Amino acid sequence: MSLLLCVVCGAAVMLAAIMFSEHMATVKIADHEQIIGRDVVQSVDRILDSVSSLRRNELAALAGKPCSQVGALLADLETYLRYVRAVALVSGDRLYCSSALGRIDVPLSNYSLSIGRGDSIGLLAQTRYQPGVPVLVVFNRTAPGAGVLSIVEGDYLMNALAHGLRYGAQTVSISVANTGRLDARGTFTPASAPPDAYTTRIESLKWPFEVLVSPSEGFVSGMHWKYRVAGLTLGLLLDALLAAGYLLTFAPRRLLLKAVRQALERNEFHVVYQPIIETSNRSLVGVEALLRWHHPKWGPISPASFMEEVESSDMLGPVTQFVMRTAVAEMAQRLVAIPLRIAVNVASRDLERRDFVAQVQALTARLPAGVTLVLELTERFFLRESGRTAATFNALKAKGVKFAIDDFGTQHSNLELLGRFQFDYVKIDRQFVSQVDRGDAQLIRGIVSVAKHYGLQVIAEGVETESQHLALRAAGVPFAQGYLYQRPVTAEQLAQQHCEVTTS
The missing domain is CATH 3.20.20.450 (EAL domain)
Structure with missing residues (x-):
């Protein structure tokens, strides 16, 4: 009876060790995705913080003034901004002056943005001036009815997203609410498209976007294999200790005394x-x-x-x-x-x-x-x-x-x-x-x-x-x-x- 009990306990220990190893592998994969997601969020946050803070006061002073007076200064200021392809001044709900094109007349709604009450961002598959190139647009409200629109190259975002691919992710994307998603390979998906199945979502605490991460099959299988081996080893060790305990506890007393x-x-x-x-x-x-x-x-x-x-x-x-x-x-x-x-x-x-x-x-x-x-x-x-x-x-x-x-x-x-x-x-x-x-x-x-x-x-x-x-x-x-x-x-x-x- 004691031998049967020991065998049953040994099988239970082995099963528990395997289940625990599967759980630990899942936890470690999730932790790894969280780390990747947080790293990417921090990288994108730094881009948006830089775009919104550099020369903000000087640009705010230009918003609302005629393009003929401030166009040259706007073009000069744009050269000091990192990550930015172009800057446009906004009055009311229209872009009226661009650092790249000079005087323009484009509705702000073309960029999936509104004048609103504060800063906002949007993700676009392209612009009318450069088709096929995804961009991130940042609107900084400088005064009631006025502001500055910055256009950030999508390549900078893709570089940040690619960091996750190098560390075991299958897909890494940035999603901006009501505008769309952009992955590390430059594929833009509109917000109206069915959502993809992502394992982990990490939201930015500063800006209205989230990073979506899914692990690669190779990384997942590698982690499960690693922890299965560890679980099997642990199970064998515990079973060995259980067997030793059985020998000490249940083995006939006369054998020890002998x-x-x-x-x-x-x-x-x-x-x-x-x-x-x-x-x-x-x-x-x-x-x-x-x-x-x-x-x-x-x-x-x-x-x-x-x-x-x-x-x-x-x-x-x-x-x-x-x-x-x-x-x-x-x-x-x-x-x-x-x-x-x-x-x-x-x-x-x-x-x-x-x-x-x-x-x-x-x-x-x-x-x-x-x-x-x-x-x-x-x-x-x-x-x-x-x-x-x-x-x-x-x-x-x-x-x-x-x-x-x-x-x-x-x-x-x-x-x-x-x-x-x-x-x-x-x-x-x-x-x-x-x-x-x-x-x-x-x-x-x-x-x-x-x-x-x-x-x-x-x-x-x-x-x-x-x-x-x-x-x-x-x-x-x-x-x-x-x-x-x-x-x-x-x-x-x-x-x-x-x-x-x-x-x-």
Whole structure:
């Protein structure tokens, strides 16, 4: 059943990844069209702004005056205007003076414009003076009943529109309401013609026109192919993670425990040590022994992936015994010149084992003078407390073994534990240590105060920055461990580093 569920979930994940990739491709295509459209709109806006602003005051002064008086000046001013083919003065609703033709008499309506109340534009397929050449006409109202008409070459518009074709668009057109459309290839379509199907429309915020964009088939297919490949890759990756999760969650528990048993037999386990330092001078006062598994096929395997199962099985005893025996042997062999605490993580079920006290006593008897064994237990383990747990705890305390409550504050923060068991150390979890960087050391000081009340020493875990170290020291934390001081290393590396420090 679990395998069928995993297969169904894997198929659903793959389908969702493909659908998501199609959606993302569509979104990216639309975004690309929006970018093209906005770029073209900005280009046309710059053309219209230039035509309407350059020499506007000087041209406005000519509007309404007789052509015989201002014709020559009008022709001269036109030469200073960019993009403009000709300029005409308007009075009433008629063009009466042109920079190119001199005196004329043409209705303004011939240009699909009216005198109106402000500036306006129109798009024409041609003019009577230059057939077959599209133009954009711009009317600037300068006074009631008077204004200036500028004729902009369509080539300038087509150059702006062609920018979109170079970046993956199939068609790019400019549309002016009630006049027509002009595309990048110079094709003019009157407003009365049926509208073409465009994917994206971008309106100008300054002028009454919009740019219409449709993507090329090559660009669309390329984007869909790209995101399909990405979606397929993502789906395969998620399915691989799902399969791994299935193996870890639903695979028979005995296979994992069998692998742990074989790892012990094949010497795949080893122990590394993270130093515990005194915060006042950073001198080495102890080490925490940490179990590591290097599988010959899968490489390093995190203890988080197997220790929970080990803790609830018969393999807990052999694994705990391996860590304690290895730590005591390696530390006794290499670091015998200084007083030292060797901390080992144990579970409450370890304290319930009948042979646990004898095993620990045999190991402590091999420790050099000044070296102490510390057993670390987390709060959650004491939820399964029994009479044997308390008896074992007290028996080992009587033999000089120290105890630390690990990850204090992360589970139930039961102060009754501190009163019921005679701990020696309280270890502050890294999640609280990280807060002191932000000036939040009040909780740390509270834990230190509680520890002093019960006669306990405080050890901070997970110290990674100098500011955390200083804040912890200021809060009265005497001991600490973390990457700031040393990452976990082998006993040989630790001994070598200690030797270098002492000789220097």
